[in-house]
Amino acid sequence: MYKLSDNIVQNIIDLEYSRQQSELEMIASENYVSKDVMMAYSNVFTNKYSEGYPGKRYYGGQEYVDQLEVLTQKRALDMFGLSDDDWYVNVQPLSGAPANLAVFLGLLKPGDTILGMDLSAGGHLTHGHPLNSSGIYYNIVSYGVRKEDYLIDYDELLSKALDNQPKLIIGGFSAYPREIDWKKFSDIADQVEDKYGYRPILMADIAHVAGLIAGKVYNSPFPYFDVVTTTTHKTLRGPRGGLIYCKKQYQADINRGVFPGIQGGPHEHIIAAKAVAFGEVISGQFSDYAENVVKNAKALAEKLSEKGWHVITGGTDNHIVLLDVTSKNGSSTGIGGKIAEKTLETIGISLNKNMLPFDQRKPMDPSGLRIGTAAVTTRGFDENTIRYVAELIDQALMNYDDDSVLSELKSEIKNLCEKFPLQY
Ligand SMILES: Cc1ncc(COP(=O)(O)O)c(C=O)c1O
Numbered sequence: 001m002y003k004l005s006d007n008i009v010q011n012i013i014d015l016e017y018s019r020q021q022s023e024l025e026m027i028a029s030e031n032y033v034s035k036d037v038m039m040a041y042s043n044v045f046t047n048k049y050s051e052g053y054p055g056k057r058y059y060g061g062q063e064y065v066d067q068l069e070v071l072t073q074k075r076a077l078d079m080f081g082l083s084d085d086d087w088y089v090n091v092q093p094l095s096g097a098p099a100n101l102a103v104f105l106g107l108l109k110p111g112d113t114i115l116g117m118d119l120s121a122g123g124h125l126t127h128g129h130p131l132n133s134s135g136i137y138y139n140i141v142s143y144g145v146r147k148e149d150y151l152i153d154y155d156e157l158l159s160k161a162l163d164n165q166p167k168l169i170i171g172g173f174s175a176y177p178r179e180i181d182w183k184k185f186s187d188i189a190d191q192v193e194d195k196y197g198y199r200p201i202l203m204a205d206i207a208h209v210a211g212l213i214a215g216k217v218y219n220s221p222f223p224y225f226d227v228v229t230t231t232t233h234k235t236l237r238g239p240r241g242g243l244i245y246c247k248k249q250y251q252a253d254i255n256r257g258v259f260p261g262i263q264g265g266p267h268e269h270i271i272a273a274k275a276v277a278f279g280e281v282i283s284g285q286f287s288d289y290a291e292n293v294v295k296n297a298k299a300l301a302e303k304l305s306e307k308g309w310h311v312i313t314g315g316t317d318n319h320i321v322l323l324d325v326t327s328k329n330g331s332s333t334g335i336g337g338k339i340a341e342k343t344l345e346t347i348g349i350s351l352n353k354n355m356l357p358f359d360q361r362k363p364m365d366p367s368g369l370r371i372g373t374a375a376v377t378t379r380g381f382d383e384n385t386i387r388y389v390a391e392l393i394d395q396a397l398m399n400y401d402d403d404s405v406l407s408e409l410k411s412e413i414k415n416l417c418e419k420f421p422l423q424y
Contacts, residue, residue: 001424002042022417023348024379024389028320028372029174029208030350031237032379033277035424040276041239045268053255065268072271075278076243079214080222087222088251090258091274092266093242096207096231098258100126101133103227103244106257107201108167110137115157115166115200118142121357122176124205141166145176145357150313152176154184161188165196171221172205172229175354175370177301177316179219186224201250203227209318211235211374214281215290218318226250235293235319235374238277239270289377293319296373299383303390312356312368321371324356325397335400338365343400344393348413379420388416 001017004010025032045065051058054066069091076089093099104114114134117123121144125132128140141164143157161169171185185202193199204221210230212218221228228245232238246254259266280286294317301315308329312322325340327333335343337353344351354370361367371393373386381389392409399405 021422022414023350024413024417025375026349026351026371026373026389028351028370028374029231029234030372031234031375032422033233033237033239033273034280037237037239037273037277037280038424041269041273043269043272045272048268049265050268051259051265053259068268068272068275069266072275072278075275075282076245079278079281080220080245082222082245086248088246088248088254090244090246090254091271092258092263093229093244094263094267094270095240096124096205096229096242097126097132098262099229099231099242099244100124100203100205102257102262103203103229103246103254104134104138104168104257105261106253106255107227107250108138111139112167113139113141113164114168114170115141115143115160115164116170117152117173117176118144120355120359121145121152122173123170124172124174124207127170127172127205147358150357151178152180154181154188157184158188158191161192161200162195165192166200168201168203170203170205171225172203172207174208175320175322177297177313177318177320177322179317180221182219182221182224185221201226203229205229207231208234208320211237211281211286212290212294212318215287215293217287217290217294227254232274232277235290236277236281237289237374237378239273241267241270241274243274292382293374293377295383296377296381296386297321299386300371300373300390303387304394307390307394309394319372319374319377321373322354322356323369323371324367325369326361326367328398333397335397336361336365337368339400340369340397343396343406344369346406347392347396347409348417349389349393349396376420379417379422381420385416385420 049059050065054069072091116127126134128135146153189200202225204225207230209218213220226247230243232241297316297319301311301321305311310324341353351371354368355366356368359367
Protein backbone atom coordinates (compact mmCIF):
# COMPACT_ATOMS: atom_id res chain seq x y z
CA MET A 1 0.00 0.00 0.00
CA TYR A 2 1.06 3.59 -0.64
CA LYS A 3 2.70 5.18 2.41
CA LEU A 4 1.90 8.79 3.29
CA SER A 5 4.69 11.27 3.93
CA ASP A 6 2.75 12.32 7.05
CA ASN A 7 4.17 9.73 9.43
CA ILE A 8 1.82 10.58 12.25
CA VAL A 9 -1.33 9.87 10.26
CA GLN A 10 0.32 6.91 8.51
CA ASN A 11 1.14 5.41 11.89
CA ILE A 12 -2.49 5.54 13.01
CA ILE A 13 -3.58 3.97 9.70
CA ASP A 14 -0.98 1.22 10.16
CA LEU A 15 -2.28 0.47 13.65
CA GLU A 16 -5.84 0.17 12.34
CA TYR A 17 -4.57 -2.01 9.50
CA SER A 18 -2.92 -4.40 12.01
CA ARG A 19 -6.08 -4.46 14.09
CA GLN A 20 -8.18 -5.39 11.07
CA GLN A 21 -5.67 -8.06 9.98
CA SER A 22 -5.50 -9.73 13.37
CA GLU A 23 -9.09 -9.38 14.61
CA LEU A 24 -12.48 -10.46 13.31
CA GLU A 25 -15.03 -7.93 12.13
CA MET A 26 -18.45 -9.28 13.03
CA ILE A 27 -20.30 -5.98 13.23
CA ALA A 28 -23.28 -6.71 10.97
CA SER A 29 -22.97 -3.39 9.13
CA GLU A 30 -19.30 -3.82 8.20
CA ASN A 31 -17.37 -5.52 5.44
CA TYR A 32 -13.91 -5.55 3.87
CA VAL A 33 -13.84 -3.86 0.44
CA SER A 34 -11.66 -5.26 -2.34
CA LYS A 35 -8.32 -3.68 -3.09
CA ASP A 36 -9.79 -2.30 -6.34
CA VAL A 37 -12.61 -0.58 -4.47
CA MET A 38 -10.17 0.87 -1.96
CA MET A 39 -7.81 2.12 -4.65
CA ALA A 40 -10.72 3.52 -6.66
CA TYR A 41 -11.57 6.25 -4.18
CA SER A 42 -8.06 7.56 -4.00
CA ASN A 43 -8.29 9.49 -7.25
CA VAL A 44 -8.33 12.95 -8.84
CA PHE A 45 -12.12 13.28 -8.74
CA THR A 46 -11.62 14.35 -5.12
CA ASN A 47 -10.41 17.67 -6.57
CA LYS A 48 -13.64 18.33 -8.43
CA TYR A 49 -16.79 20.24 -7.57
CA SER A 50 -19.80 18.97 -9.51
CA GLU A 51 -22.97 20.29 -7.88
CA GLY A 52 -25.97 19.28 -9.94
CA TYR A 53 -26.57 16.24 -12.12
CA PRO A 54 -25.15 14.89 -15.41
CA GLY A 55 -25.72 17.47 -18.15
CA LYS A 56 -26.90 20.08 -15.61
CA ARG A 57 -24.01 21.20 -13.41
CA TYR A 58 -23.22 24.50 -11.75
CA TYR A 59 -19.48 24.46 -12.60
CA GLY A 60 -17.41 23.75 -15.71
CA GLY A 61 -15.05 20.86 -16.44
CA GLN A 62 -17.68 18.16 -15.98
CA GLU A 63 -17.16 15.99 -19.08
CA TYR A 64 -15.61 13.06 -17.19
CA VAL A 65 -17.60 13.57 -13.99
CA ASP A 66 -20.74 13.14 -16.07
CA GLN A 67 -19.35 10.01 -17.74
CA LEU A 68 -18.51 8.56 -14.34
CA GLU A 69 -21.85 9.33 -12.77
CA VAL A 70 -23.87 7.99 -15.72
CA LEU A 71 -21.81 4.77 -15.70
CA THR A 72 -22.35 4.39 -11.93
CA GLN A 73 -26.10 4.92 -12.33
CA LYS A 74 -26.24 2.31 -15.09
CA ARG A 75 -24.38 -0.25 -12.96
CA ALA A 76 -26.50 0.60 -9.91
CA LEU A 77 -29.65 -0.23 -11.91
CA ASP A 78 -28.08 -3.33 -13.52
CA MET A 79 -27.09 -4.92 -10.23
CA PHE A 80 -30.76 -5.17 -9.23
CA GLY A 81 -31.95 -5.98 -12.77
CA LEU A 82 -33.86 -2.68 -13.03
CA SER A 83 -34.80 -0.99 -16.29
CA ASP A 84 -34.30 2.75 -16.70
CA ASP A 85 -37.73 2.88 -18.31
CA ASP A 86 -39.26 2.54 -14.84
CA TRP A 87 -36.51 3.29 -12.33
CA TYR A 88 -34.13 6.14 -11.62
CA VAL A 89 -31.18 6.05 -9.23
CA ASN A 90 -29.42 8.92 -7.50
CA VAL A 91 -25.85 7.81 -6.69
CA GLN A 92 -24.82 10.98 -4.85
CA PRO A 93 -25.98 10.38 -1.23
CA LEU A 94 -22.98 10.54 1.06
CA SER A 95 -24.29 7.72 3.22
CA GLY A 96 -27.42 5.87 4.34
CA ALA A 97 -28.75 8.40 6.83
CA PRO A 98 -28.52 11.35 4.39
CA ALA A 99 -30.16 9.18 1.71
CA ASN A 100 -33.18 8.63 3.95
CA LEU A 101 -33.31 12.27 4.96
CA ALA A 102 -33.21 13.34 1.29
CA VAL A 103 -36.20 11.09 0.53
CA PHE A 104 -38.22 12.63 3.35
CA LEU A 105 -37.25 16.14 2.32
CA GLY A 106 -38.07 15.46 -1.33
CA LEU A 107 -41.39 13.67 -0.85
CA LEU A 108 -42.88 14.94 2.42
CA LYS A 109 -43.77 18.15 4.19
CA PRO A 110 -42.74 18.76 7.80
CA GLY A 111 -45.38 17.25 10.08
CA ASP A 112 -46.42 14.52 7.60
CA THR A 113 -46.89 11.07 9.09
CA ILE A 114 -44.26 8.36 8.58
CA LEU A 115 -44.91 4.77 9.65
CA GLY A 116 -41.62 2.98 10.37
CA MET A 117 -40.21 0.11 12.37
CA ASP A 118 -39.36 0.93 15.95
CA LEU A 119 -35.64 1.02 16.82
CA SER A 120 -36.19 -1.43 19.68
CA ALA A 121 -37.78 -3.93 17.27
CA GLY A 122 -34.86 -3.69 14.82
CA GLY A 123 -35.58 -0.47 12.89
CA HIS A 124 -33.05 2.33 12.30
CA LEU A 125 -32.64 5.73 13.96
CA THR A 126 -33.58 7.42 10.67
CA HIS A 127 -36.94 5.63 10.67
CA GLY A 128 -38.30 7.98 13.30
CA HIS A 129 -36.21 8.07 16.46
CA PRO A 130 -37.11 11.20 18.47
CA LEU A 131 -33.49 12.42 18.43
CA ASN A 132 -33.08 11.94 14.67
CA SER A 133 -34.29 14.58 12.22
CA SER A 134 -36.90 12.04 11.04
CA GLY A 135 -38.43 12.09 14.52
CA ILE A 136 -37.98 15.84 14.96
CA TYR A 137 -39.59 17.05 11.71
CA TYR A 138 -42.21 14.37 11.03
CA ASN A 139 -45.06 12.76 12.89
CA ILE A 140 -43.81 9.25 13.58
CA VAL A 141 -45.92 6.18 14.13
CA SER A 142 -44.03 2.94 14.78
CA TYR A 143 -44.71 -0.72 14.30
CA GLY A 144 -42.82 -3.60 15.86
CA VAL A 145 -42.60 -7.35 16.18
CA ARG A 146 -44.92 -9.91 17.75
CA LYS A 147 -44.22 -10.97 21.31
CA GLU A 148 -44.66 -14.65 20.60
CA ASP A 149 -42.08 -15.04 17.81
CA TYR A 150 -40.35 -11.67 17.37
CA LEU A 151 -41.44 -11.53 13.71
CA ILE A 152 -42.79 -8.32 12.16
CA ASP A 153 -46.35 -7.73 13.27
CA TYR A 154 -48.06 -7.11 9.92
CA ASP A 155 -51.48 -6.92 11.62
CA GLU A 156 -50.21 -4.05 13.77
CA LEU A 157 -48.71 -2.46 10.67
CA LEU A 158 -52.06 -2.64 8.88
CA SER A 159 -54.09 -1.28 11.76
CA LYS A 160 -51.62 1.57 12.38
CA ALA A 161 -51.67 2.41 8.67
CA LEU A 162 -55.47 2.46 8.62
CA ASP A 163 -55.71 4.51 11.84
CA ASN A 164 -52.96 7.06 11.14
CA GLN A 165 -53.06 7.65 7.35
CA PRO A 166 -49.27 7.76 6.86
CA LYS A 167 -47.94 9.63 3.86
CA LEU A 168 -44.97 7.24 3.74
CA ILE A 169 -44.38 3.71 5.08
CA ILE A 170 -40.86 2.40 5.63
CA GLY A 171 -39.89 -1.25 5.40
CA GLY A 172 -36.36 -2.18 6.43
CA PHE A 173 -34.15 -2.69 9.43
CA SER A 174 -30.79 -2.65 11.16
CA ALA A 175 -31.31 -5.62 13.43
CA TYR A 176 -33.88 -8.12 12.14
CA PRO A 177 -32.71 -11.61 11.23
CA ARG A 178 -35.60 -12.77 9.05
CA GLU A 179 -37.11 -12.30 5.61
CA ILE A 180 -39.43 -9.37 5.03
CA ASP A 181 -42.72 -9.93 3.25
CA TRP A 182 -42.43 -6.87 1.00
CA LYS A 183 -45.70 -7.68 -0.78
CA LYS A 184 -47.61 -7.31 2.48
CA PHE A 185 -46.54 -3.64 2.57
CA SER A 186 -48.01 -3.18 -0.86
CA ASP A 187 -51.28 -4.88 0.17
CA ILE A 188 -51.44 -2.57 3.19
CA ALA A 189 -50.90 0.50 0.97
CA ASP A 190 -53.78 -0.77 -1.22
CA GLN A 191 -56.04 -1.00 1.82
CA VAL A 192 -55.17 2.55 2.85
CA GLU A 193 -56.03 3.63 -0.69
CA ASP A 194 -59.36 1.79 -0.57
CA LYS A 195 -60.25 3.50 2.69
CA TYR A 196 -58.91 7.04 2.14
CA GLY A 197 -58.50 7.44 -1.63
CA TYR A 198 -54.72 7.97 -1.62
CA ARG A 199 -51.83 5.47 -1.60
CA PRO A 200 -48.98 5.94 0.88
CA ILE A 201 -45.51 6.04 -0.65
CA LEU A 202 -43.63 2.83 0.12
CA MET A 203 -39.95 3.25 0.95
CA ALA A 204 -37.70 0.23 1.54
CA ASP A 205 -34.41 0.81 3.36
CA ILE A 206 -32.28 -2.17 2.31
CA ALA A 207 -29.03 -0.81 3.78
CA HIS A 208 -28.27 -4.13 5.46
CA VAL A 209 -29.43 -6.66 2.91
CA ALA A 210 -28.71 -4.90 -0.41
CA GLY A 211 -25.86 -7.31 -1.25
CA LEU A 212 -28.03 -10.30 -0.42
CA ILE A 213 -30.82 -8.97 -2.64
CA ALA A 214 -28.38 -8.26 -5.48
CA GLY A 215 -27.02 -11.80 -4.96
CA LYS A 216 -30.60 -13.13 -5.14
CA VAL A 217 -30.56 -14.82 -1.75
CA TYR A 218 -33.01 -12.44 -0.07
CA ASN A 219 -36.42 -11.19 -1.25
CA SER A 220 -36.43 -7.98 -3.25
CA PRO A 221 -38.70 -5.01 -2.49
CA PHE A 222 -38.31 -3.54 -6.00
CA PRO A 223 -41.46 -5.19 -7.42
CA TYR A 224 -43.60 -3.60 -4.70
CA PHE A 225 -41.98 -0.37 -3.49
CA ASP A 226 -41.79 3.18 -4.89
CA VAL A 227 -38.49 4.21 -3.34
CA VAL A 228 -35.56 2.08 -2.18
CA THR A 229 -32.61 3.47 -0.22
CA THR A 230 -29.43 1.69 0.71
CA THR A 231 -25.93 2.09 1.99
CA THR A 232 -23.19 0.80 -0.29
CA HIS A 233 -20.78 -0.40 2.39
CA LYS A 234 -22.49 -3.27 4.19
CA THR A 235 -23.37 -6.53 2.41
CA LEU A 236 -22.94 -4.68 -0.92
CA ARG A 237 -19.20 -4.42 -0.11
CA GLY A 238 -18.57 -1.01 -1.62
CA PRO A 239 -17.17 2.27 -0.28
CA ARG A 240 -19.02 4.15 2.45
CA GLY A 241 -21.98 5.80 0.74
CA GLY A 242 -25.66 5.73 -0.10
CA LEU A 243 -28.05 5.32 -3.04
CA ILE A 244 -31.67 6.24 -3.66
CA TYR A 245 -33.70 4.30 -6.21
CA CYS A 246 -37.11 5.61 -7.15
CA LYS A 247 -39.86 5.10 -9.69
CA LYS A 248 -39.40 7.61 -12.51
CA GLN A 249 -42.32 9.76 -11.30
CA TYR A 250 -40.35 10.68 -8.17
CA GLN A 251 -37.04 11.46 -9.92
CA ALA A 252 -37.27 15.26 -9.79
CA ASP A 253 -38.36 15.31 -6.13
CA ILE A 254 -35.63 12.88 -5.06
CA ASN A 255 -32.95 14.81 -6.94
CA ARG A 256 -34.11 18.03 -5.30
CA GLY A 257 -34.07 16.31 -1.88
CA VAL A 258 -30.41 15.33 -2.35
CA PHE A 259 -29.20 18.53 -3.99
CA PRO A 260 -29.87 21.29 -3.11
CA GLY A 261 -31.95 19.73 -0.30
CA ILE A 262 -29.30 18.34 1.99
CA GLN A 263 -26.01 18.13 0.09
CA GLY A 264 -23.65 20.34 -1.84
CA GLY A 265 -20.99 18.88 -4.11
CA PRO A 266 -21.14 15.11 -4.58
CA HIS A 267 -18.08 13.04 -3.67
CA GLU A 268 -17.23 11.91 -7.18
CA HIS A 269 -14.11 10.04 -6.04
CA ILE A 270 -16.35 7.84 -3.89
CA ILE A 271 -18.79 7.53 -6.79
CA ALA A 272 -15.87 6.05 -8.80
CA ALA A 273 -15.44 3.42 -6.08
CA LYS A 274 -19.20 2.77 -6.05
CA ALA A 275 -18.97 2.04 -9.79
CA VAL A 276 -16.12 -0.42 -9.20
CA ALA A 277 -18.02 -2.15 -6.37
CA PHE A 278 -21.19 -2.41 -8.48
CA GLY A 279 -19.06 -3.87 -11.28
CA GLU A 280 -17.94 -6.56 -8.84
CA VAL A 281 -21.56 -7.25 -7.86
CA ILE A 282 -22.59 -7.61 -11.50
CA SER A 283 -19.53 -9.76 -12.31
CA GLY A 284 -21.25 -13.03 -11.43
CA GLN A 285 -19.19 -14.32 -8.50
CA PHE A 286 -20.95 -12.06 -6.10
CA SER A 287 -23.99 -14.33 -5.82
CA ASP A 288 -21.72 -17.10 -4.44
CA TYR A 289 -20.47 -14.65 -1.87
CA ALA A 290 -24.03 -13.62 -0.90
CA GLU A 291 -25.05 -17.28 -0.62
CA ASN A 292 -22.09 -18.00 1.64
CA VAL A 293 -22.87 -15.02 3.88
CA VAL A 294 -26.31 -16.49 4.61
CA LYS A 295 -25.01 -20.07 4.98
CA ASN A 296 -22.45 -18.83 7.48
CA ALA A 297 -25.04 -16.88 9.47
CA LYS A 298 -27.28 -19.95 9.61
CA ALA A 299 -24.35 -22.12 10.76
CA LEU A 300 -23.45 -19.56 13.42
CA ALA A 301 -27.04 -19.44 14.70
CA GLU A 302 -27.30 -23.23 14.73
CA LYS A 303 -24.06 -23.74 16.62
CA LEU A 304 -24.89 -21.09 19.21
CA SER A 305 -28.34 -22.65 19.70
CA GLU A 306 -26.75 -26.09 20.05
CA LYS A 307 -24.57 -24.64 22.81
CA GLY A 308 -27.72 -23.60 24.67
CA TRP A 309 -27.90 -19.92 23.75
CA HIS A 310 -31.17 -18.22 22.89
CA VAL A 311 -30.93 -17.08 19.28
CA ILE A 312 -33.74 -14.60 18.63
CA THR A 313 -36.37 -16.09 16.25
CA GLY A 314 -34.46 -19.39 16.43
CA GLY A 315 -32.18 -18.62 13.48
CA THR A 316 -31.69 -16.27 10.56
CA ASP A 317 -32.52 -15.72 6.89
CA ASN A 318 -29.86 -13.08 6.29
CA HIS A 319 -26.43 -12.09 7.62
CA ILE A 320 -27.60 -11.14 11.11
CA VAL A 321 -27.74 -13.29 14.23
CA LEU A 322 -29.34 -11.73 17.31
CA LEU A 323 -28.26 -13.39 20.51
CA ASP A 324 -29.63 -13.08 24.03
CA VAL A 325 -26.55 -13.19 26.25
CA THR A 326 -28.35 -12.96 29.57
CA SER A 327 -29.09 -16.67 29.83
CA LYS A 328 -27.80 -20.00 28.58
CA ASN A 329 -29.69 -23.30 28.81
CA GLY A 330 -32.32 -21.36 30.75
CA SER A 331 -29.94 -20.19 33.52
CA SER A 332 -28.73 -16.65 34.02
CA THR A 333 -25.20 -15.92 32.77
CA GLY A 334 -24.88 -12.89 35.02
CA ILE A 335 -23.86 -10.69 32.08
CA GLY A 336 -25.57 -8.35 29.64
CA GLY A 337 -24.62 -7.02 26.21
CA LYS A 338 -22.08 -4.54 27.57
CA ILE A 339 -19.82 -7.16 29.18
CA ALA A 340 -20.42 -9.57 26.28
CA GLU A 341 -19.29 -6.96 23.71
CA LYS A 342 -16.23 -6.05 25.81
CA THR A 343 -15.29 -9.70 26.39
CA LEU A 344 -15.40 -10.51 22.69
CA GLU A 345 -13.44 -7.35 21.91
CA THR A 346 -10.80 -8.59 24.35
CA ILE A 347 -10.34 -11.81 22.36
CA GLY A 348 -10.36 -9.95 19.02
CA ILE A 349 -13.93 -10.12 17.78
CA SER A 350 -15.66 -6.78 17.13
CA LEU A 351 -19.43 -6.79 17.27
CA ASN A 352 -22.07 -4.74 19.01
CA LYS A 353 -24.39 -4.96 21.95
CA ASN A 354 -28.00 -4.61 20.84
CA MET A 355 -31.41 -4.07 22.40
CA LEU A 356 -33.65 -7.08 21.85
CA PRO A 357 -37.37 -6.68 21.20
CA PHE A 358 -39.22 -6.00 24.50
CA ASP A 359 -35.84 -5.68 26.24
CA GLN A 360 -36.12 -4.84 29.95
CA ARG A 361 -32.50 -3.65 30.11
CA LYS A 362 -31.04 -0.24 29.13
CA PRO A 363 -29.61 0.61 25.64
CA MET A 364 -26.07 0.98 27.06
CA ASP A 365 -26.28 -2.49 28.60
CA PRO A 366 -29.00 -4.37 26.74
CA SER A 367 -29.68 -8.11 26.68
CA GLY A 368 -28.39 -8.82 23.22
CA LEU A 369 -25.54 -8.98 20.76
CA ARG A 370 -25.90 -8.42 17.03
CA ILE A 371 -23.48 -10.62 15.09
CA GLY A 372 -22.91 -10.39 11.34
CA THR A 373 -21.20 -12.68 8.83
CA ALA A 374 -20.72 -10.37 5.81
CA ALA A 375 -17.11 -9.41 6.60
CA VAL A 376 -15.77 -12.78 7.74
CA THR A 377 -17.28 -14.37 4.62
CA THR A 378 -15.30 -11.90 2.51
CA ARG A 379 -12.26 -13.12 4.42
CA GLY A 380 -13.00 -16.63 3.15
CA PHE A 381 -14.66 -18.25 6.17
CA ASP A 382 -16.83 -21.28 5.43
CA GLU A 383 -19.45 -22.93 7.64
CA ASN A 384 -16.92 -25.06 9.52
CA THR A 385 -14.78 -22.06 10.32
CA ILE A 386 -17.80 -20.11 11.50
CA ARG A 387 -18.89 -23.01 13.73
CA TYR A 388 -15.45 -22.87 15.29
CA VAL A 389 -15.91 -19.11 15.83
CA ALA A 390 -19.23 -19.91 17.55
CA GLU A 391 -17.33 -22.24 19.91
CA LEU A 392 -14.87 -19.46 20.71
CA ILE A 393 -17.70 -16.98 21.32
CA ASP A 394 -19.36 -19.49 23.63
CA GLN A 395 -16.17 -20.12 25.60
CA ALA A 396 -15.41 -16.42 25.89
CA LEU A 397 -18.86 -15.52 27.18
CA MET A 398 -18.78 -18.36 29.71
CA ASN A 399 -15.32 -17.25 30.92
CA TYR A 400 -15.74 -13.49 30.71
CA ASP A 401 -13.92 -13.00 34.02
CA ASP A 402 -11.05 -15.43 33.41
CA ASP A 403 -8.11 -13.56 31.85
CA SER A 404 -6.07 -16.67 31.12
CA VAL A 405 -8.88 -18.34 29.13
CA LEU A 406 -9.52 -15.09 27.28
CA SER A 407 -5.87 -14.71 26.35
CA GLU A 408 -5.81 -18.29 24.96
CA LEU A 409 -8.92 -17.51 22.93
CA LYS A 410 -7.29 -14.33 21.66
CA SER A 411 -4.39 -16.36 20.23
CA GLU A 412 -6.88 -18.74 18.57
CA ILE A 413 -8.53 -15.77 16.84
CA LYS A 414 -5.15 -14.39 15.82
CA ASN A 415 -4.16 -17.74 14.28
CA LEU A 416 -7.46 -17.91 12.45
CA CYS A 417 -6.93 -14.41 11.06
CA GLU A 418 -3.47 -15.38 9.83
CA LYS A 419 -5.02 -18.27 7.89
CA PHE A 420 -7.53 -15.89 6.27
CA PRO A 421 -5.62 -12.64 5.64
CA LEU A 422 -7.15 -9.50 4.17
CA GLN A 423 -6.16 -8.99 0.54
CA TYR A 424 -4.16 -5.82 1.21
C1 LIG B 1 -31.24 0.35 7.86
C2 LIG B 1 -30.22 1.43 7.90
N1 LIG B 1 -30.47 2.60 7.29
C3 LIG B 1 -29.60 3.61 7.32
C4 LIG B 1 -28.39 3.48 7.94
C5 LIG B 1 -27.48 4.67 8.01
O1 LIG B 1 -26.37 4.50 7.23
P1 LIG B 1 -25.06 5.43 7.47
O2 LIG B 1 -24.48 4.99 8.75
O3 LIG B 1 -24.25 5.10 6.27
O4 LIG B 1 -25.52 6.83 7.48
C6 LIG B 1 -28.05 2.28 8.56
C7 LIG B 1 -26.75 2.13 9.23
O5 LIG B 1 -26.44 1.25 9.93
C8 LIG B 1 -28.99 1.23 8.54
O6 LIG B 1 -28.75 0.07 9.16
